[in-house]
Amino acid sequence: MADGSSLSNASGGAGGKRPYHHGALREALLEASERILDRDGINGLTLRAAAREAGASHAAPKNHFGDLAGLLSELAALGFRRFSFRLEAAARAAKAPEDRGRAIGKAYVHFAIDHPGLFLLMFRGERLDFSRPSLQEAMDAATAVLAQAAGSGKGGAEAPQALARAGRMVAAWSLVHGFAMLLIDGRLAGLLSHMPGTIGIEALLDEVLGGGR
Amino acid sequence: MADGSSLSNASGGAGGKRPYHHGALREALLEASERILDRDGINGLTLRAAAREAGASHAAPKNHFGDLAGLLSELAALGFRRFSFRLEAAARAAKAPEDRGRAIGKAYVHFAIDHPGLFLLMFRGERLDFSRPSLQEAMDAATAVLAQAAGSGKGGAEAPQALARAGRMVAAWSLVHGFAMLLIDGRLAGLLSHMPGTIGIEALLDEVLGGGR
DNA sequence: AGTCTATATTGACATCGTCAATATAAGAGG
């Protein structure tokens, strides 16, 4: 997943003459896009920048993604697949079943911390094209992981029960999502700097996740 | 606040000849920007579009805001001031002190629902210039309202107490912020459509806010 | 009056997304 060494066969070589056809330009563009996202933020991620970083001409992305929204959507889909993977891994790693929710919540926030640009891209609908099947599928899969995690207690389908279950699930989702968003946007930095001693994000996150226990 | 009639003195008049100097171009640009934000979303809000909508030349905003980030930041500052006002009004309207937190939470989400574009602009740091004093002040004021609302229980300044208090405050903030963000981004639409009967956003929000009681 | 300064316009440039036209390579079918 983090490999990518086998994909770039002609970009940086000393041979100098790139073949007219890249061979795996789609993957190269996605990798370049993620690199740009991490380095320059989402505003630096443009079609032309991605093409440049991948060593292609400025209009090359059109063949593979059609559109800027297409490139961003495929990248977001990739992010959602990784996101699901990490959430599931965290759930599996939790020993006791009652620790699962907390473990998933921590994995949720940690993913946002590790990949802030990607996370923001995934959860900012404006620039994405939700009609893309790959994005739809990846999003649905991630949502399913979250729903399954929060809705562990089995309940009937009657309205009041359903509302209560949905409320618990959305509350848990909102809690971790809001924390991640506020943190990524630097909204908690001032608070943390005013805290005594060496209280960091982890302690605060533990407190936030553990408060409802 | 929603007036603005007295500011546009020469834009749409039948007289036709605009004076070289607008007289209140700064306010006109801000009003035009908010109109564009509501109509076309944040991607449609450009310097030139704002100038166009205000009936000025394409470089006019430079004199008042210097920069695109400047215009967006002033608009965000305006949003934060309105935000604080509504949160405080909600806190005042709450009869019992124990209802205050819930009232502020609902006001928080309602603000996001009423002004999604503005809310996203306010809480997306990428395009803002936080070195602007007006934005800083407006943000700090809003944060103070939230902090005061969540930290009603007075506690000492020792580390463990401070951590617990910060945890409660951040948890409450994260909960409403995450709910607002997910809702605005359409992430809860699928969930709501699958709910039986006529369960709407309000019921779900009540459930989310009441779950911790 | 005259001058100064804030305000607004015009024109230009680099960059961006997107399209049409063209070029190149790879594979299919003879």
Add this chain to the structure above:
DNA sequence: CCTCTTATATTGACGATGTCAATATAGACT
């Protein structure tokens, strides 16, 4: 092997955008 077709990539162009420099205008101040 040789054509023909198709997928892939490049080039050039266009309008839109942010930003800057140069210029124009009008109100303020002396």
